[in-house]
Amino acid sequence: MTEPRIVVLLSGSGTNLQALIDAEAGGELGGKIVGVISNRPGVKGLQRAEAAGIDAQLLDHTGFSSRDAFDAALQSLIDQYRPDLVVLAGFMRILTPAFTEHYQGRMLNIHPSLLPKYQGLHTHQRALDAGDDCHGVTVHFVTAELDGGPAVIQAIVPIIEGDTAESLSARVQVQEHKIYPMAVRWFAEGRLKYHQGKAWLDEQSLSVEGFQIDTRH
Numbered sequence: 001m002t003e004p005r006i007v008v009l010l011s012g013s014g015t016n017l018q019a020l021i022d023a024e025a026g027g028e029l030g031g032k033i034v035g036v037i038s039n040r041p042g043v044k045g046l047q048r049a050e051a052a053g054i055d056a057q058l059l060d061h062t063g064f065s066s067r068d069a070f071d072a073a074l075q076s077l078i079d080q081y082r083p084d085l086v087v088l089a090g091f092m093r094i095l096t097p098a099f100t101e102h103y104q105g106r107m108l109n110i111h112p113s114l115l116p117k118y119q120g121l122h123t124h125q126r127a128l129d130a131g132d133d134c135h136g137v138t139v140h141f142v143t144a145e146l147d148g149g150p151a152v153i154q155a156i157v158p159i160i161e162g163d164t165a166e167s168l169s170a171r172v173q174v175q176e177h178k179i180y181p182m183a184v185r186w187f188a189e190g191r192l193k194y195h196q197g198k199a200w201l202d203e204q205s206l207s208v209e210g211f212q213i214d215t216r217h
């Protein structure tokens with residue numbers, strides 16, 4: 001049985017990619033990262049991939065006349081790796097329905113909020129502005145609906161008096177780096193599946209929030 005092939009898409013620093021690289025190196029990922037693609041040039045995520053000996057490519061979205069054209073080129077590039085799983089790790093482009101349909105059931109995203117709260121951007125500041133007492137992160141299957149795909153795993157993080165978006169983001173990222181490798185391993189081992197619009201773990205459908213980890217206690 002060959003190891004499941006994983007392609008990671010990113011747009012920035014790549015700390016989540018690094019967590020996946022480290023998990024693979026420790027025999028904890030269940031799959032092999034065979035390619036990393038960034039839509040932005042010069043990002044640290046590409047350097048992290050190269051340092052790990054992983055094929056790293058830039059596909060700059062600003063070079064395309066439309067979102068459809070970029071997504072078509074991105075799909076063609078991804079499929080050259082023959083992936084079993086596509087992992088969005090801070091990939092900052094909204095993907096077209098044709099693209100998400102092509103990878104339906106085999107594409108995951110990590111989103112810095114307790115979905116379905118705070119889809120989109122600037123989630124940490126929005127939680128602070130709302131006066132929430134907790135925040136967190138969700139790994140979910142990717143669908144055409146932005147950040148609307150079924151949740152797989154969530155980590156809940158307390159908001160502390162005096163938190164800024166930066167301090168909160170840093171605390172949330174500690175959990176990101178724990179739960180993303182878990183979710184990817186579940187998929188690689190065949191335990192996590194997407195079926196009839198839901199996420200299933202060990203043949204059990206997951207709740208709206210997915211498998212929850214509460215770090216507040």
Ligand SMILES: Nc1nc2c(c(=O)[nH]1)N[C@@H](CN(C=O)c1ccc(C(=O)N[C@@H](CCC(=O)O)C(=O)O)cc1)CN2
Nearest residue numbers: 091092093094095109111120142143144145146147148
């Ligand atoms: N169709 C889908 N596309 C994407 C999903 C998804 O669930 N369905 N997840 C996102 C990841 N994401 C949040 O987790 C996200 C990424 C980007 C944006 C966004 O508004 N992007 C802008 C550009 C922003 C920038 O370049 O800084 C855009 O694409 O015009 C929102 C949410 C990945 N895609």
Ligand SMILES: NCC(=O)N[C@@H]1O[C@H](COP(=O)([O-])[O-])[C@@H](O)[C@H]1O
Nearest residue numbers: 012013014015016089090110111112
């Ligand atoms: N909407 C998607 C989104 O905001 N994703 C967020 O981007 C960061 C990427 O960090 P990284 O490049 O260090 O992994 C992560 O915190 C992730 O939750």
